[in-house]
Amino acid sequence: MSFLIPCPHCGERPQPEFAYGGNIGDDPPGTMLDPLSEDLYFNDNVAGEQFERWFHRFGCERWLVLRRDTRTNEIAESWDRVTAP
């Protein structure tokens, strides 16, 4: 299912421009994820809001943090990874 992601640098862009980087869970939102980390492949299957990392691969090529509702794909907030709370 495609949806729009509000990139803090590029504005709203279609989801296929981005690569999913996993949910953040208990890590601080600004923490970078090891690409081989188990977190990327064994995410909690949350039904509701969660913080997630996304990479804008066909745009600004920067990491973002989103607060997304997995039931509706509604994105409540987005931050650059560097300025994420």
Ligand SMILES: [Zn+2]
């Ligand atoms: Zn962007």
